[in-house]
Amino acid sequence: METVKEKKKSTDSKKAIKISGAEAIIHCLLAEGVDTMYGYPGGAIMPVYDELYKFQDKLTHILTRHEQGATHAAQGYARVSGRVGVAIATSGPGATNLVTGLADAQIDSTPMVCITGQVTRQLLGTDAFQETDIIGISTPVTKWNYQITEASEIPEVMAKAFYIAKSGRPGPVLIDITKNAQIDKFDFSYKKCTGVRSYKPVPKPEMSAIQAAADLINSAKKPFIVWGQGVILGQAEKELKELVEKANIPAAWTIMGASALDTAHPLNVGMVGMHGNYGPNLMTNECDLLLAIGMRFDDRVTGRLEDYAKQAKVIHFEIDPAEVNKNVHADVAVLGNSKDTLGLILPLINENKHEAWHNIFKEKYKIEYDTIIKNDIHPTKDGLTMGEVIEEINLASNNKAVIVSDVGQHQMIACRYAKFSQSKSNITSGGLGTMGFALPAAIGAKMGAMDREVVAIIGDGGFQMTIQELGVIFQHKVPVKIVVLNNEHLGMVRQWQELFFEKRYASTVMVNPDFVKIAEGYSIEAKRISERKDLKSTIQEMMASKEPYFLEVKVEQEDNVFPMIPSGASVSEVRLK
């Protein structure tokens, strides 16, 4: 650090002013364009909170009711806005409570900066009150982390933190700041970070790879695109659409890629993976060319790797070299930002038609519609289904809502049936599968996109994991719509117990409190419905409301999510029942 620090001194043009480390942190946040942050105070971070008090007209701090809520809110904010989410906590338990959110942001490539207080420099290693080695603990779940022990390190390290969090493949950064560094005064001046020796965020695209990929695309008879969040993070939605249309290629998405291309687009054939659509899963093992764009071949996408797309040539468009050949061999790897690489390949692509190939997807969709989708969204049985609730939200929001889902059956249903007409509209915990994500993430999503309607879809299990964040919605009147799909079970685990553990329902029956009363305790308008006749009007009422709104829908208790690729099975073995 020393050498860079010295260099910085000499290149800074701004005049230095003497301020405390805590005040410097606020100036760094403001310089990075931060307007909202989420956190929870405590002993070791109090000097920073004291400055937040003074700067409250410039920087909004939202007091979440648990530090985990702060991370998920920061994630929701980041995912919907494309900006860096910021969370702040004290040392010890405050810091360890951030770990789930850090791990979630790491696996889902979400730009986030977390700031933790730490005991004073002299007390490090003495097992002081609320001392914990958060650098050691957070190392495997951060893109970068650093412990500041001197006030003078703050500007350079904070600049580096924001640069690293948002550049290349984004991710979470944790900065741990000892109390003495917050209190001590130093000559402050700030300069944004534009590069770090030893860190190359975006590999330079190679024209030979682009050409090789174009040749494969132009000669393919049955090409198939699977795109992921890399399209959204790379802001390549337009380029993806142009490629899909010009080469006339059926395109499917991973859960993290949802909403990058309109659901209604005729070439959008649906979701891949464990509960993805029938056609896309089956056709993965029928296509002659698989174009993987900004996705990482998660096991929930590939099923059994030994039988995944073995017949196809694979082109992998990817920003992170470590993802290439990690799980699936790439015949051609096109490294770079998806916007750049797709932009470069477009002029080399011939216009094409693959009608017979498209018809197979249509046939498979018909089979899936008749056996599953019809019953999910237009059920004839008495009990309400999760699918029809999502469909009503689509209708009432004109497909324009941001859907924030938690984890489990309702998440799969929400991702399968939510219709999107705008990118960055599907906010969910994809890689880590963090129950409790949705409620705080929806708060962050709403604050990151105040002009958009944000609907949280949550199960009765996950809702109770971060239910305390209703307090934030109450205090700040955050106008999010909260829909709890209550099946009185941990539905996804129950489904697995039914299918693979001979219906031994170990600890999956939920004995729930009166959710409506709880919401009302927070002065949130709340309703419970259990009959179909009330569904449409209540959802319309909810969507029309300008206030926070809580809706509990009692749904069928023992419904299952299909199609399903059982764990360890091949994508070809996707089950319709």
Added chain:
Amino acid sequence: MENKWFTISVYSENNVGLLNRISGIFLKRHINIESLNVSKSEIDDVSKFTIVAHTTEKWVHNIVGQIEKQIEVIKAYYHTDDETIYQESALFKIASGLLFDERQIQNIIKDNNAQIVTVSRDFFVIAKSGRRNEIDDMHDQLKPYGIMQFVRSGRISVTKDEMKISAILKEF
């Protein structure tokens, strides 16, 4: 895919916590680090980790990819034994009396091309550099006479091919 010996060379900044970050990548994959050495490298202000692991090429490829992704890592490589020149170093502490009473000890030192580092009233110390099996051989030869202390370093190695770190640094 069969397990083989791989030497992983990591060029990096010299920062607190980087060792933890690198070792965590092995831990997450339940792969043991067989030996580890950290030193300066041929380039000023650039550190070099030399890590030996016994695993498959698939996993060493994965690990090197993850190591290289760390912010403070400049470049990481992996090599098989026949692509590198490598050595380890060992120290043997032996009771001084043996040096004079057991003539064979002097022969062992000579035959193994080892050096006496220091001699004191109570003990003397022998240094030996070489391949693992050469050091193990010498250990076996000395063992019957009694070894007071023994230590062997991690592997250090240079590759037959160029690493071109200076050129890589210029690109950043």
